Amino acid sequence: MSDAPKVAPRLAGGLPEWQPGQQRLFNQMLDTIRVGYERCGFTPIDTPALELTEVLLAKGGGENDQAVFSVTGDEQLTLRFDLTVPLARYVAQYSNKLAFPFRRHHEAKVWRAEKPQRGRFREFYQCDFDIIGANSHWYDAEIPAVIDTVFRMLDVGGYLIKINNRKLLNGFLASIGIDPLQFEEVLRQIDKMGKQDLAVISGALLNLGLDEEQITRLFGFVEIAGSDSEIFEQLQALDIGDEQFQTGLTELHDVCQAVAKFGVSPDSYCVDLSIARGLGYYTGTVYETFLEGFESVGSVCSGGRFDNLASYYTDIQLPGVGASIGLTRLFWQLLQAERLAVPTPTPSQVMVAIMGDGSIPYALEIANTLRSQLINTEVYLDPKVGLGKQLRYASRQDIPLVIICGPDEIATDSCTVRNLNSGEQQTISKEAVMLTIHINRQLGRDPG
């Protein structure tokens, strides 16, 4: 077999994969997000990666314009491109089984058939939380509160949650005479502000048929700045009578007032009129989240209110609001910036070293004692490998403690504990209670 020509072991572009220490950190972040969502009462769901193409792409336009991966087979199956459309399908399918408001979280991979480029992935994790059947602005305000809770738990530095409202934007566009059919296209251009040259965006808007004056007024509008109360004052002063505009203004104002009641620090959120979220399904509040020092990479947690998401599947009204952390991208950015403390490449806290075949049963007893005390433990199980090489392995793996079981130790019912960080070494009794106390102390663990 091994004489056959080799296939180079490699991945296609845009498919991220991590080394073990990095992966442990990624998993810790994922677990933190799950715990944070559940702390706020969101329940997990896990839908299939493969959905019927007809169902997945029921909704025209919007994010569905994303290139998707279809699969070969006897049915028209497509890999999901987000977790929002599968959620809409899920709540429509089980609407009679679920209790509303339905608060769900979902952390899973999604796929997009894009051209791979640096930092742009074709397979990545999204970590979504949404409330379906959310009939008050308090739910809109809860979204930044949950983002705030989770990002505090993630402890990856400062962040700013920017809030806007699609009705306000649409109302403004109407007030300057833009055709409602063009709102979505125009908002997609707005989304590019801060990422692309104004001249380019301006050109694109001209191409859409906007005139110079409309563009100037639009730019002036989205650039309204100041404290939230200053922004609201300026918006009032515009004196725009459009009904949608007024509804959006009230919603945005109420939501921001409510966010404060959730205990979110005023430093962590603000109104930003340039946040548009170019997705067809948003109908009210929209959110983007920027990490301090990483503003240029774009939003790491985005979302909004969608009042008609499940309308392609059911007549039941299921208004929802939620957001999604793009964890793969966030993780990759933080890793690139060396802002993360990558843990050891193994969960093992203790390695039991052996000296010959005969010492293995003794080593296994010790390992079982430690594992029963919830201490992650591995035993080096190759009796042909000498102690020096075993220690080098432990050192390379950054395992903090090595327990040595040689003939002397076995003869005296003891074991030698070496701290690979300090170099200290001590021979102690093998008796379970003594051993556990010693190891917990060395690991700096509360013996509970």
Place this chain on the structure above:
Amino acid sequence: MSDAPKVAPRLAGGLPEWQPGQQRLFNQMLDTIRVGYERCGFTPIDTPALELTEVLLAKGGGENDQAVFSVTGDEQLTLRFDLTVPLARYVAQYSNKLAFPFRRHHEAKVWRAEKPQRGRFREFYQCDFDIIGANSHWYDAEIPAVIDTVFRMLDVGGYLIKINNRKLLNGFLASIGIDPLQFEEVLRQIDKMGKQDLAVISGALLNLGLDEEQITRLFGFVEIAGSDSEIFEQLQALDIGDEQFQTGLTELHDVCQAVAKFGVSPDSYCVDLSIARGLGYYTGTVYETFLEGFESVGSVCSGGRFDNLASYYTDIQLPGVGASIGLTRLFWQLLQAERLAVPTPTPSQVMVAIMGDGSIPYALEIANTLRSQLINTEVYLDPKVGLGKQLRYASRQDIPLVIICGPDEIATDSCTVRNLNSGEQQTISKEAVMLTIHINRQLGRDPG
């Protein structure tokens, strides 16, 4: 939008999905498996679901005969059909970065383009653990020990880990004059014993060119029964000189002796000569695990030793041994049999009920207090919904405690805690320490 013809919200066949309470249980089992693997020093990896077809299918035969899902796109990408081939690719690709023995675990979905049928899934979770660079029979013995650890933690009833050895089987086949090129085909028939009629298997073996006498001897061999020591006595008594047979016999004997040293109860494992694992890549010890009362559904955790798995990618020798829990299938079976206690459909331990818009800030304060004490809490945030409907929602969600914040409570800085299980209700101070003590007591939690 909502006037458009509806698309029926549904999934294609063979793609499992659970209701929230079930999903919470599934996640708990998945977490238990992860914790169990890490307790034994296995580190997590997470490879892309999409691999280059050329890499994924480098190895001919064996499990690669599985129908796979390819995806449309600019490259030849295929959804992985197991986690073992991606592991081989991973260790070959990063062999200079990893420390060996490399102990990894991986819980993720795999896809198979099979015809969907009841209990047979096209997308399902595998939970793998393997040791790569495992150069002693002690590692073979560790696999049943890890299975034992994890299944004890899963607490899903009794189980029996059956152990055999491919060299022993191959050696026996050679000793009765079967062509080595046919070993794999013959072993696949052996795999069907207990699941299919002996007559059908017999017919298939005749078709492969075996004669009646060979078939009789083969059936006689795999049906050798008794205690492990009785089986080893009978194997010795066969007096087969074939070198592979003798090597396999020694390995199987040594591994079984070693499993005992790991502390695995003799009731939980045994030799079974009919376990063949029809996959091309196994070269030594093989394992299958049967759940008490579910023997007919087949193995819930299988694996073996593979000495050449990465040989399609690299010349470096990377012998490995491991096993995989088929969690989706296991979970589905246990669910069907109603052997699982499905938890509440929400992680919320407390719901804070409100009485009108004005009570919401007060309710949010209480929720923040509880969340800071690690108590999963949600607030009912629609002020238009009356208390009765809020309580019915909490009851339907099986949330154990509801905290009511009405005008009386707000006026006296208190809150009313209702236990929905007992019906008891008590008005207590809203002060954080008192509230936390009371809620923890109601939840039966150690306030730590």
